[in-house]
Amino acid sequence: MPASAAEYFFLIPSLAISLAIVVPLAGVLVRFRASYNPRGLALDSEGSAVPHTGPVVSSYFGMLRRVWQIEGFSGFYKGLMPQLVTALAVSLAILTFMDAPGHRHSAYRAPSAGILGTLLYSLLMMFISLPSAIITYRAITTPHKLPYFGLMKSLRVLLTPTERRQPWILYLTPGLLASQCLHVAYVTLVLAPLHRLLVPIAEESGSVAIFELSWIKISVYFTVVVVSAGILTPLEVISTRLAIQRNQASSEYNSVSQEVEGDAEEIAEYAGADEDVIGLRTDAEPYTGLLDCGKTIINEEGFMALYKAWWLTFFGGLVSAFA
Template identity: 60%
Template sequence: MLGFFDAIALFVTLAVSLLIIVPLTGVLVRFRANYNPKGLQLDAEGGAQPHTGPVIQSYFGMMHRVYTIEGVSGLYKGLMPTLTSTLVVSIIIILFMDTSRPTHGKYRAPETGVFGTLFYSIVMLFVSLPTAIITYRSITTPLRLPYFNPVKSLRVLLTPTERRKPWILYMTPGLLAAEISHSLIVILGLGPLRRLLLPMPEDSSIPNISLAKFGIYLVIICLGTAILTPLEVIATRLAIQRNHASSEYNSVSQEVDGDAEDVTEFAGTEEDVIGLRNEEDPYLGLVDCAKRIIDEEGASALFRAWWVTFLGLLGSALAP
């Protein structure tokens, strides 16, 4: 159990981390969520209409656009759900896992064996999935959500169906399949290969790295990046796709039953930071989402910010 000063130091560290991570994550989510079709789209009457949304080609281009349109406050969209989920997970780890070194990496879980790690990751996935959905939606909404009025924010971000039946978030088409597939690849694939090729001596905090084995694992990381990045892009798209009892609602407007009428947009903005796909024609699942992204936006859209995934895997491989 952590002492008082250790706990204070931990939460100060978390606060500093959030100040850095929240803007970077927000830009990543928007970049991967931005709908950028490569051809003409059909309107309600079947006529061809050119796409008029923003065309952003890079992660840093998206960062510049967010700052230009919404300023610093726009970079910190999603702060409150991220802060809440981080605090809850940290407290659970401190109280129930009896460790003074809780881990917060996306690609690492406690070393309890392959199946123990898999069980831990699946449990944490089910715990964190609703918060992740709310966080992604709060990042991509064009509205300025209040920091200290969660009820009002949830009425904007969630449909009436989702508020009445919150478990339906787990039934978002394809989302759970994408997240579980991601965990299986990391834990059952990359994890054992890392321990085989880059073993950690028990009496050292430095991995026992052979250049030949490291080169092999670097190739494996590249292959893992090629598989995991599309899953992450798909998960982002599916998380912001809201669930309705009827398909007649237009989720993209994020205004259902007047819930967003008294929520303001960012001052001085005449355009949204990103374009969102019309959810009246929703993705039907993981495979359908991948196919439609390729057909409508090109295969390169599935690999947006691939280097973020690559650096995450590389950092996990080199971490003690």
Template identity: 60%
Template sequence: MQLGFVDTLVVFLSLGISLLIVVPLTGVLVRFRANYNPKALQLDAEGGAAPHTGPVVNSYFSMMARVWRIEGIAGLYKGLMPTTISTVFVTIVILIFLDTPKPRHGAYKAPDTRFLATFAYSVGMMLISLPTAVLTYRSITTPHRLGYFNLMKSLRVLLTSTERQKPWIIYLTPGLLAAETLHIALVTCILNPLRRVLLPTITPQLDITEISLWKAAVYFVIVACATIALAPLEVIATRLAIQRNHASTDYDAVAQEPESEGDGIPEYSGTDEDVIGLRHEGDPYTGLVDCAKNIVNEEGVMALYRAWWVTLLGGLGSAFV
């Protein structure tokens, strides 16, 4: 598809406005889901029982207020650069290689085709964007103030030496690909086909009388039920994405190396108070199921449903795109 200068300018201007709105909201969501808040007593260095001292945040908006109080507006825009790079790259690929009737921006919708082809397409897009998604999540959850244009220093903070030497190991993060693929399968192989059966395609020429209220109600119930499975997968994927990989005979394959790259890099908070707590790097999740079990055992089942309403609204919104 050939785009004129004005069309291209409009697309990227729209992207910029979208990022200004979406990045802070996504950053709060990632931190809320990543926050480690165990209910049980922890063992101190001497083996004695001690209560967990990390932040207790019980809602999305409480996390937003906490980020604003501790890190300010700069903290709300953590993850801006990797998000921008990923979004611009995907947009350029879509505009160049996909024949669409008009420019698209924001979240891209997979082409309407057979669900297996849609599944394969969605998995392919996930594999392309996974490294930047991992970097985005880690840049959001790190306490360090990373420069927008100091790429190498940022990578030393966000990635272990193993990940920098073998970048493909990010794809081997235990459980991460499984969580992402299962999420895609539920959406593309179940929700999308049911949406096509129950709801008409939304077009400017659509007559509202063509929409069956009972079919729409059935679809909304299906989305609500799907949220029961999708929301935990999103929480698990967040936890696994921020879990760094390190191969060493002295450490578990996914345990973080006790590196010092972050030394000397300023933090957002001028105090010892962190925005979120993270699970100890010496006791990593070893897979999707292990992550789910440990979250339930340590933090309670509702930790798997943090910001579940975001997942529900996303599913309902898909009925109108």
């Protein structure tokens, strides 16, 4: 059944409200997980040990304060445009082609097609939105003040010349597609079935929705969410690190700096900022894959660096259980 005109009419204001809340919180989270805080000494070009001189932020709320102090209010909305375009395109597609009868009152969701069907649908949506996610993460972590409507100028800052000439190379970013697929597979094949098994589903009794509560099942699902946060948070941290790692034509370039072309010189940085909000890893050796990224983070920054803002992943699992 096609969506009504009212649903299309209210799509923009509903997206605006949700993005106004989500974008700042997600932006702080991306910065916090992308920040490079080595625990040991680095070696300079002559082999001498030198301490890390970049900013060290140890908490999510510490990162939030730092964004406000250095970039101000506008800094919270870095990455807004790619998220808006992606959300609008996905919402229009779901409204037009996938909005099934009986679900008008609830949030839009993947079509009910069994576990394998949902897995394929989720993987397809992840694959389609992956370039947008990469651009969003880089827009959030760049020190440059990107224009909201200057698409080509922004892409010259966020993508290397190699990536602009061969955009498909974004899918070949070492380890990124694997980490995203593992995340989708775990949520779809493990978390979602356990959610259906353990979380009470509302049953209609006249005009009243009745929940059949089982505290044993709820306690078990709470444990499942805790374990899931322990599995998913490292994948999310690794995905963030890999998404901002640029694909270069030559191995002489490191993982976070652009190929020399001078494009970024045209884009101003935030006024009054004497330092960047976060420090990024600038080793000559980039992450070579998912496992290498995880091991390198542990070796250089410690095991707990893989669990930055784990409580947000945990809280998200609890909220989604009763959404």
